[in-house]
Amino acid sequence: TKEIVIAPSILAANFARLGEEIAAIDAAGADWIHCDVMDGHFVPNISFGADVIKAVRPFTTKTFDVHLMIAPVDPYLEAFAKAGADIITVHAEAGPHLDRSLQAIRALGKKAGVSLCPATPESALDYVLDRVDLILVMTVNPGFGGQSFLGSQIEKIQRIRAMIGDRPIRLEVDGGVTRDNAAIVAAAGADTLVAGSAVFRGNSSADYANNIAAIRVAAEG
Ligand code: DX5
Numbered sequence: 001t002k003e004i005v006i007a008p009s010i011l012a013a014n015f016a017r018l019g020e021e022i023a024a025i026d027a028a029g030a031d032w033i034h035c036d037v038m039d040g041h042f043v044p045n046i047s048f049g050a051d052v053i054k055a056v057r058p059f060t061t062k063t064f065d066v067h068l069m070i071a072p073v074d075p076y077l078e079a080f081a082k083a084g085a086d087i088i089t090v091h092a093e094a095g096p097h098l099d100r101s102l103q104a105i106r107a108l109g110k111k112a113g114v115s116l117c118p119a120t121p122e123s124a125l126d127y128v129l130d131r132v133d134l135i136l137v138m139t140v141n142p143g144f145g146g147q148s149f150l151g152s153q154i155e156k157i158q159r160i161r162a163m164i165g166d167r168p169i170r171l172e173v174d175g176g177v178t179r180d181n182a183a184i185v186a187a188a189g190a191d192t193l194v195a196g197s198a199v200f201r202g203n204s205s206a207d208y209a210n211n212i213a214a215i216r217v218a219a220e221g
């Protein structure tokens, strides 16, 4: 068995009670809190920004894993760092200067992540592997929760696992992850699983705990 990080996406939480929802998934066994930031430009939906992250940051001490689906991204990195992000992930497709964005995140003292949309090949990572702490493989087209997992990405996860070698990089998978596919995702090489709708099903911390445990058991085998 291997140690899997489960990162519930608060995109599927009740936004009217976002602080309490974060406290609930913390109590339910979430390892990280995954925050999906969408700008209505890089992706066809708008979610929340740095001020909301700052407002809910006091509701847990767990790692804030901030997934920026925004372009341009560089002008906003400092705001997310100051809001309490621990990991800041940018998209390889968000602009021509991925290397600069990753350097800027580390210069802010945060862990740097890079995310790939489903149609982006893993070769986008070739020259940034030494600048990243996390690689995020999207297994849906980013923009919405509740979509179906794209099986085409399993091969990409396997290839990226091989590329990582012994580097201390986490390999995260995001989109359509459930207790039913968590084993396949982990077997392909992922060690960090984001799940939104599959975690926030039900409405109590007890439901969330069951949902997180089911994903963890499936992934850890
Ligand atoms: C999609 C987001 C995902 C998504 C996960 O753009 O990055 O984090 O909300 O939600 P589910 O698990 O419902 O696909």
Ligand code: ZN
Residues within 6 Å of the ligand: 009, 034, 035, 036, 067, 174, 194
């Ligand atoms: Zn995400």
